[in-house]
Amino acid sequence: MKIGVITYPGTLDDRDAQRAIRLAGGTPVPLWHDDDDLKKVDAVVLPGGFSYGDYLRCGAIAAKAPATKEVIRLAAKGLPVLGICNGFQVLVESHLLPGGLIRNEKQHFICRDQKLRVENNETAWTSLFEKDQEILIPLKNGEGGYIATDDTLKMLEQENRIAFRYVENNPNGSMNDIAGITNERGNVVGLMPHPEHAVEAGFGPDTPTAMRSGIDGLLFFESVLKMVVNS
């Protein structure tokens, strides 16, 4: 199973996303922003970072990259796409997902271990979670405050398109505690927190059992691999 990871200039967590795919049992395929050949991958991850230095708006320039245009085209046909942090921002700027992301409420970049609730376990990237399961994965962003119009928020709530909500602490002032959302079809998911940083014991968040042992993020990648196999 091949999962592509796009590298834009300024992408930072691409190698981490590749590692996560490997640990989940998939084959990571590096993709280059300037190349619209997605190499026949079965799914695509848009990783975190500061693509194009966050110039203009976070994700705005990356949304126009040749590779992204191809992602947009194939997403309409059902290609599973996961946007993490800056990748989420790219998905929003590409209009694959609605709403926008603004500077954190307290103006600071924030890096912390964040509890989330899985609100929708019927997407390509969440099917192995239980509904309402609480998970712990790192969050690190400067512009992670999710905003949308009242109508959009209402639509997202009604159509069960909120994939993840922040639990206990809303770190960035996101509306309705939204940490991640999905498109109607469930193949495109974007979230601010970083599942690829909770995939390997020893390098994830602290848990009540042991230091840095949290691997809740692995299920994102295992979910999509399972889906690809089943289709």
Added chain:
Amino acid sequence: MKLFNQKTLEPSGVDTTDNASTEPDKEQPWQELGLKQDEYEEIKNILGRRPTSSELAMYSVMWSEHCSYKSSKIYLRQFGEKVTDEMKKYLMVGMGENAGVVDIGEGLAVTFKVESHNHPSYIEPFQGAATGVGGIVRDILSMGARPIAVMDQLRFGAPNHPDTARVVHGVVDGISFYGNCLGLPNIGGETVFDSVYQGNPLVNALSIGSMKHEDLKLAKASNPGDLVILFGARTGADGIGGVSVLASETFESTGPTKRPAVQVGDPFAEKVLIECCLELFHSGVVAGIQDLGGAGISCATSELASNGGKGMRVQLKNVLLRDESLTPEEILMSESQERMCAVVPKKRLKEFERIVNKWEVEYSVLGDVIDEDRLYINWGHEEIVNVPPRTVAHDGPVYERPVAYPAYQNELNENSSAKLPRAKNAAELATQLMQLIATPNQADKSWITAQYDKYVGGNTALSMPDDSGMIRVSEESGLGVALATDANGKYAYLNPYEGARLALAEAYRNVAVTGAVPRAVTNCLNFGSPENPEVMWQFKEATAGLADACLELGIPVTGGNVSFYNQSGDVAIYPTPVVGVLGVIDDVARRIPSGWQDDGNNIYLLGTTFDELDGSAWAKDIHDHLGGQPPKLDLAKEKLLADLLHGASIQGLIESAHDLSEGGLGIAVLEASLRFNVGARIWLGDVLDRDGIDQTSALFSESQTRVLVSVGREDDVKFQALCDARGVPCLRIGVTDATSGLVEIKDIADLKLEDIRHSWSGVMSGLFG
């Protein structure tokens, strides 16, 4: 800002070597550029004529304190002299290069270095701190390594001073902005508040990189015919004269032509440059590489040529500019960030171009390497520089500055803390402990560290608040490195020789408690004005102390940085020798955290406690007292303790280990409990009896070579036997308690963990929002 106004320029606008010969007596602004009379005479001596204005610019900036180490050189030599062959065993590149390189086994090496960006960070905290990170990362990159982590050592003024928040916000935002955007995990550092740093905060930045042995690169141009290529960001007016002005003078004396110019950083450009450089290195097209930092093109061209024992011919008009109005002198001195200079064989140019084009990085060929001991720089058809490169880069002036034992020193050392009142009862001890944990220096620093990305890269095995940062270098084997930096300015003020040794010992211990084996040292020596003989005495003492201690511990200094002129008015900062120790761990999976997580484990205190409260947090923060002598240090015992920790870690006997430092045992117990929110029951009776001390000392003494460890009950016998066998004093002083939510210190205090956390965690956000 024009450094050379109409008065000092030729009518044509360019001062050529021809002019220098035909108008030998022209008046030149050497003084304004920070040169001394005899230095200017020496330049004329070297050239056999007056320098051109471009040559003057180059010499002035390269002979500044910051670039030439002219006041410190004679003392820094001992780091290369006080070493044994055994110490050099793992040293692949020592002092003098951009950063030292250390063999860590498995064909891998790491390079690490800490550098100051103090003065710019006071003037413009955000950009000062940001470009501090950018600069040190380029140093690491220029060794051929992929940068893998950063750390920062910060010292600010009094927390409640009206100006402190400006500096704190700017510096932390700057580090966060730049480091996060580069994708480098920030794995640790220090934050200290003290009014001595009010007008002169310290912003030191450390970076570490890893590489395969064969990827090592050096900054030299040794093959005639090779091309000299400048690539990365364009050259602009930022930081012109920054080096000589900022590092050579105090702020008060900056006149209009000396207005310090702080560089502006673009981390996106640097991130792209890093990836581009790594691809260039990988493809083997680069024969030599040098980053551009202080002194810009002046430094890069002269150092590359001098290091290679060759010369260079440069066309300065080929430099890509951001501002077309820059004069040649300004181009030579510009400290624009995110630039690198590569030496590339002619036949590899095409491949070089392909890679930089892929990364959309701009470049221009400046010239070529020549088989002649000369650096020629042309501005169009006119020659503006014609110098022996070594005289610019390496043969700068060397001073043996006057040294004087400080007039205040005896009085300071006689003013011991012995006269301070000890706590009268348990309640007062408990109050003092809670007071200390809530002082800005002991309080939770996560308000700062939460602004840094510690996860990126996926190899962070330890980070704040553990005692060291730790990074996995090999994903296959788990091989990794631990890094800790320390400096206690109060100790160094009381006794600079001992203070430097103590800084080394603490960093060494902080690495050892994680289970890693200390292997190499870096340093950033922050001092006042070298023109003050009392400061120079502090420097002399501190460097001797550090070199002696490294020799005794058997770990070499691999490189470092000196920052002088850290003072406002006549008041110098405490001498602050920041010492970084690098350790190696064969598998990061066995690293040890600083706090206990399991219930019912035994808590041991390793080491002996003496009545040592001089210079302590207790003396300063409870009694506003600083005097006496810092704690004594026995490095043979320090080594023994580190060996024990390593042995115990290999056998998997230790669940947690935390170094005792500022605030003593009391603070260490609270920190170890706060780490995973697991309480403890502690008794001090045996310590009092064995060591003959009172409760105040037991809780707050800052005696060295002590560590707090927790051990699973099943490993108890083995662990104690190990301590006995190695002769490390070991006393069971408590047990961990995951259920009570309390830290009970028998006969002294029952403290609720939530109360401790509340006092500890709210301090920074209370002060800075």
